[in-house]
Amino acid sequence: MYQKVTTEVIEKLQHIVGPSYVKMNKDELISYSSDESMAPELWTMPEVVVAPANAEEIGAIIKLANVYHIPVTPRSAGTSVSGGAIPVCGGIVVLLERLNRILELNEEGLFMVVEAGVRTVDIQQAAREKGLLYAGDPCSADSCLIGGNLATNAGGNKAVRYGTTRHQVYAIEVVLPTGEIVELGGNLKKCSTGFCLEQLIIGSEGTLGVITKATLKLIPTPLYHFDALAVFTDLSKAINFVPNLIKEKLNPTSVEFMDNRFVKRANEYCRLQLPHWQDGYYVIVSLDTYREEELQDNIERLSNICEAAGATDILEADERIWRVRRSCLESTRELSKEATSEDLVVPVLRIAECIETVVQMAAAYDFQVFCLAHAGDGNLHFQILRGNLEKTEWERQLADFRKQAYPFVYSLGGKLSGEHGIGVKRVDYMETYTNPVELMMMKKIKQALDPNSILNPRKVLNVE
Amino acid sequence: MYQKVTTEVIEKLQHIVGPSYVKMNKDELISYSSDESMAPELWTMPEVVVAPANAEEIGAIIKLANVYHIPVTPRSAGTSVSGGAIPVCGGIVVLLERLNRILELNEEGLFMVVEAGVRTVDIQQAAREKGLLYAGDPCSADSCLIGGNLATNAGGNKAVRYGTTRHQVYAIEVVLPTGEIVELGGNLKKCSTGFCLEQLIIGSEGTLGVITKATLKLIPTPLYHFDALAVFTDLSKAINFVPNLIKEKLNPTSVEFMDNRFVKRANEYCRLQLPHWQDGYYVIVSLDTYREEELQDNIERLSNICEAAGATDILEADERIWRVRRSCLESTRELSKEATSEDLVVPVLRIAECIETVVQMAAAYDFQVFCLAHAGDGNLHFQILRGNLEKTEWERQLADFRKQAYPFVYSLGGKLSGEHGIGVKRVDYMETYTNPVELMMMKKIKQALDPNSILNPRKVLNVE
Numbered sequence: 001m002y003q004k005v006t007t008e009v010i011e012k013l014q015h016i017v018g019p020s021y022v023k024m025n026k027d028e029l030i031s032y033s034s035d036e037s038m039a040p041e042l043w044t045m046p047e048v049v050v051a052p053a054n055a056e057e058i059g060a061i062i063k064l065a066n067v068y069h070i071p072v073t074p075r076s077a078g079t080s081v082s083g084g085a086i087p088v089c090g091g092i093v094v095l096l097e098r099l100n101r102i103l104e105l106n107e108e109g110l111f112m113v114v115e116a117g118v119r120t121v122d123i124q125q126a127a128r129e130k131g132l133l134y135a136g137d138p139c140s141a142d143s144c145l146i147g148g149n150l151a152t153n154a155g156g157n158k159a160v161r162y163g164t165t166r167h168q169v170y171a172i173e174v175v176l177p178t179g180e181i182v183e184l185g186g187n188l189k190k191c192s193t194g195f196c197l198e199q200l201i202i203g204s205e206g207t208l209g210v211i212t213k214a215t216l217k218l219i220p221t222p223l224y225h226f227d228a229l230a231v232f233t234d235l236s237k238a239i240n241f242v243p244n245l246i247k248e249k250l251n252p253t254s255v256e257f258m259d260n261r262f263v264k265r266a267n268e269y270c271r272l273q274l275p276h277w278q279d280g281y282y283v284i285v286s287l288d289t290y291r292e293e294e295l296q297d298n299i300e301r302l303s304n305i306c307e308a309a310g311a312t313d314i315l316e317a318d319e320r321i322w323r324v325r326r327s328c329l330e331s332t333r334e335l336s337k338e339a340t341s342e343d344l345v346v347p348v349l350r351i352a353e354c355i356e357t358v359v360q361m362a363a364a365y366d367f368q369v370f371c372l373a374h375a376g377d378g379n380l381h382f383q384i385l386r387g388n389l390e391k392t393e394w395e396r397q398l399a400d401f402r403k404q405a406y407p408f409v410y411s412l413g414g415k416l417s418g419e420h421g422i423g424v425k426r427v428d429y430m431e432t433y434t435n436p437v438e439l440m441m442m443k444k445i446k447q448a449l450d451p452n453s454i455l456n457p458r459k460v461l462n463v464e
Numbered sequence: 465m466y467q468k469v470t471t472e473v474i475e476k477l478q479h480i481v482g483p484s485y486v487k488m489n490k491d492e493l494i495s496y497s498s499d500e501s502m503a504p505e506l507w508t509m510p511e512v513v514v515a516p517a518n519a520e521e522i523g524a525i526i527k528l529a530n531v532y533h534i535p536v537t538p539r540s541a542g543t544s545v546s547g548g549a550i551p552v553c554g555g556i557v558v559l560l561e562r563l564n565r566i567l568e569l570n571e572e573g574l575f576m577v578v579e580a581g582v583r584t585v586d587i588q589q590a591a592r593e594k595g596l597l598y599a600g601d602p603c604s605a606d607s608c609l610i611g612g613n614l615a616t617n618a619g620g621n622k623a624v625r626y627g628t629t630r631h632q633v634y635a636i637e638v639v640l641p642t643g644e645i646v647e648l649g650g651n652l653k654k655c656s657t658g659f660c661l662e663q664l665i666i667g668s669e670g671t672l673g674v675i676t677k678a679t680l681k682l683i684p685t686p687l688y689h690f691d692a693l694a695v696f697t698d699l700s701k702a703i704n705f706v707p708n709l710i711k712e713k714l715n716p717t718s719v720e721f722m723d724n725r726f727v728k729r730a731n732e733y734c735r736l737q738l739p740h741w742q743d744g745y746y747v748i749v750s751l752d753t754y755r756e757e758e759l760q761d762n763i764e765r766l767s768n769i770c771e772a773a774g775a776t777d778i779l780e781a782d783e784r785i786w787r788v789r790r791s792c793l794e795s796t797r798e799l800s801k802e803a804t805s806e807d808l809v810v811p812v813l814r815i816a817e818c819i820e821t822v823v824q825m826a827a828a829y830d831f832q833v834f835c836l837a838h839a840g841d842g843n844l845h846f847q848i849l850r851g852n853l854e855k856t857e858w859e860r861q862l863a864d865f866r867k868q869a870y871p872f873v874y875s876l877g878g879k880l881s882g883e884h885g886i887g888v889k890r891v892d893y894m895e896t897y898t899n900p901v902e903l904m905m906m907k908k909i910k911q912a913l914d915p916n917s918i919l920n921p922r923k924v925l926n927v928e
Contacts, residue, residue, distance in 0.1 A: 108707075108710075108711045108813060109811065109812070109813045110713075152656050153654075153655070153656045153660075154656075155654045155656070159653060159654055160653065163653075164653075164654050164655075164656075166660065176901070176905070180901045180904075181901070182899055182901040182902050182905070183899065183902075184902060186811075186877060186878075186879055187811040187877050188809050188810070188811060188842060188877075188878070188879065188882070189623060189624065189627075189628075189809075189812055189840075189841035189842055189843070190617075190619045190623055190628050190809050190838070190841050190842070190843050190882040190883055191617070191628075191667075191809060191879055191881070191882060192616050192617045192618075192619070192628075192667055192669075192807075192881045192882060192883050192884060192885045192886070193809075193879040193880045193881045193886060193894070193898070194886060194894060194898060194902070194903075194906055194924055194925070195664055195667065195668050195672070195905075195906050195909065195924075196617075196630065196663045196664060196666065196667050196668075197664075197902065197905055197906070199660045199663035199664070200659055200660060200661075200663070200664050202660065203655075203656055203659065203660050204659050204660075205656075208659070220713050243572075246572075247572045249574075249684045290758075291755065291757075291758055293755075293757070294754075294755055294758075343656075345652050345653075345654050345655060345657075346652070347573065347650075347651040347652060348573070348653055349572060349573045374654070376653075377652075377653035377654050378652060378653055378654070379653070379654050413650060413651050413652075414650075414652070415650055415652065415655055415657040416657045417655070417656045417657045418652070418654040418655060418656060419654055419656050420656060421656045422656070422657060422658060430657070430658060434657070434658060435646055435647065437640070437644045437645070437646040438646050438647075438648060438658070438661065439658075440644075441640070441646070441659075441661055441913065442658055442659050442661070444912040444913060445659065445909055445912055445913075447912070448908040448909055448911070448912035449905065449908060449909075460658055460659075461658070
């Protein structure tokens with residue numbers, strides 16, 4: 001059992017970060033009790049929220065928490081949909097928002113050094129101004145912070161071509177669960193000097209350390225760009241198009257699938273009426289090249305593939321299509337006060353099979369399901385709305401659905417989460433569906449690095 | 465202290481793998497007492513060598529070793545130059561050579577599933593036959609096994625463009641230090657489902673597990689290729705050319721530097737007289753593109769960069785240049801019965817500064833130094849020959865040189881090993897130069913996963 005935050009602890013926290021950066025007022029605390037997972041049963045009030053200025057202060061807070069045995073929950077922008085930033089055991093919430101500087105942008109060396117509290121969109125923008133690309137691009141880029149991206153190994157729209165957040169990183173600075181500060185990795189193209197600890201920390205959702213700084217890779221921006229919207233009026237054709245596209249090795253930057261429920265709803269929400277908004281399934285394909293004639297060739301090949309796949313319409317898409325795509329989750333918010341999003345991931349060639357089967361499974365339940373997919377990387381999002389379902393019935397049906405869907409996904413070689421993380425929301429499923437040997441390894445590592453279970457407890461794993 | 469291999473243990477080993485796969489004869493054992501590190505003081509006889517057929521047998525051997533507290537050293541092809549495969553504590557050597565099957569080559573899904581004992585060149589060849597590229601390409605590809613590449617995160621000639629071995633991997637099967645078998649990672653483009661354990665195991669040099677199988681990434685082979693040889697008669701011009709080349713963002717596949725000692729010696733060894741073999745510094749640049757006009761453009765740009773850098777000669781290079789390059793290490797073997805190779809790595813923009821300074825440092829000593837570099841990824845190899853130096857003098861001078869060079873390399877943001885690994889050869893330096901917090905993390909993880917210190921002891925770290 002954890003200890004409570006006492007007056008003594010508060011005073012020590014005030015001493016570490018300065019009194020104005022310690023929040024205790026209930027009205028202030030409440031906004032740190034939740035994140036963007038629409039699951040009220042997870043919401044938990046922190047006992048205190050602190051906004052340290054740097055890694056040293058975070059280290060001092062964590063050391064203090066170890067002495068008093070108080071849980072610490074790191075929080076970036078709180079845009080998690082898995083409850084990763086919710087202080088489910090109470091205790092101290094540590095904000096990253098004051099670590100908000102871009103420290104270096106090295107054009108020749110193609111890297112950028114940033115603190116964890118910089119907004120992802122600002123990193124993208126700073127790179128763009130120099131003709132460079134930071135390829136991490138979660139859908140929440142406008143609001144999320146890079147620290148959260150690193151903690152969850154965020155994916156997003158460009159992962160088909162460029163990989164996820166972990167693939168954009170040379171080095172990180174981390175505050176360990178015991179309070180020490182360490183730089184892991186290096187600004188190196190090669191390394192065989194001990195264990196690859198930076199990749200262990202990235203994606204560990206703040207359970208193995210608080211990432212405070214990162215050296216990110218940049219690449220020259222492709223000069224030529226084309227967004228295509230392939231519209232299908234048949235689900236099966238739409239999803240079978242994706243593996244065929246992948247097999248053609250066009251190296252697209254994005255391949256995004258939206259089912260007609262999302263197409264309709266997001267068009268309404270954006271007050272748009274893009275083609276076939278009432279009956280179409282959308283597949284957005286982005287092409288980027290460094291050479292103009294290559295783009296022209298690729299557009300032609302893409303157009304042929306679309307045609308062969310039975311697309312109803314193939315259009316050049318403008319920014320409106322991305323507005324529609326990005327508004328998907330938001331567009332369903334007002335339809336239901338409670339909702340949950342699935343984040344299943346499967347081998348990319350199994351995506352059609354996965355969508356088809358899981359959509360069929362879902363149809364047997366009373367909740368409403370909206371489906372979209374980062375289809376080009378096998379990552380499937382289901383937005384499931386409680387709507388008017390009675391609470392216990394909602395929970396029962398959801399549990400039943402998952403009991404059907406998850407084993408199927410694992411049978412395809414898939415996993416629970418492609419990019420949202422396990423957080424607290426999926427921790428029981430993590431324990432159920434992860435290979436027991438793999439789970440044991442994770443727990444041993446967690447216990448070795450966080451012997452008092454101070455850092456982001458009950459996330460990813462149950463270790464007490 | 466470890467226990468000795470007794471008759472009882474031998475019988476149990478014979479029971480696990482079959483009597484014909486247990487080697488005890490001294491004449492047989494001797495070839496497993498060394499690797500390609502030319503450092504006789506490291507050579508140690510194993511007590512027994514076993515050649516298991518699969519992961520299950522390896523698991524049983526390791527469980528047995530835990531019961532009897534006997535060290536286990538996994539061995540792929542034994543091409544390590546860091547003593548990684550030498551059984552420095554005696555005990556059991558486990559050969560991977562019978563796990564030699566390519567299990568699947570999936571052209572559409574762009575992946576290959578291989579056992580750990582497949583030769584790297586056979587993987588490259590199998591991919592090539594399907595128009596695909598396996599991008600891992602250590603210089604020893606002809607003789608090394610993929611298991612060793614994975615264990616050391618092998619680099620090689622193409623890492624500039626494609627990254628090192630760890631970047632080519634979707635998933636691995638591993639036998640843990642406690643004998644359990646587990647599949648880590650997945651054939652997934654994205655994953656945020658717990659800790660990234662596969663990357664922790666890759667590059668851990670067989671201290672955290674024995675990799676028995678891997679799912680490797682393949683990419684479409686670029687169709688157009690050009691090898692250029694830029695010859696310089698001035699060291700400074702040759703090495704300063706490299707960062708300039710990198711800044712130009714030509715995305716070369718290889719950028720290899722050879723100093724004139726290596727150029728001369730390797731030409732002699734190969735009975736070739738390539739241009740300026742007597743006075744030239746070579747920089748080999750490989751260009752690969754998917755489009756012909758892009759290659760032409762890149763060649764032109766390369767040629768301009770070479771000219772601006774003051775190259776004496778710029779030539780199209782054929783396979784002979786790669787023969788010379790690949791023969792470098794071998795070509796010095798007959799010059800000295802003892803030698804050591806450094807494998808320093810620095811941020812790529814610091815490579816010129818690093819070579820220049822370390823070459824200058826080395827000049828003050830009596831040993832002979834040959835220098836080459838995977839310059840495009842900041843990885844510098846020094847081949848240092850004992851020659852006729854008296855043994856204790858050799859050791860003293862080598863230690864002095866390292867005491868000068870290593871802190872300098874770390875001051876540039878570099879590390880001890882780019883691709884050869886720490887093995888047993890660099891373990892003391894690893895302890896000296898690694899950040900103590902990072903080192904502590906590595907040791908805690910090692911102890912958590914290998915509580916009896918059974919697996920490849922005294923490699924990478926000292927943990928007893």
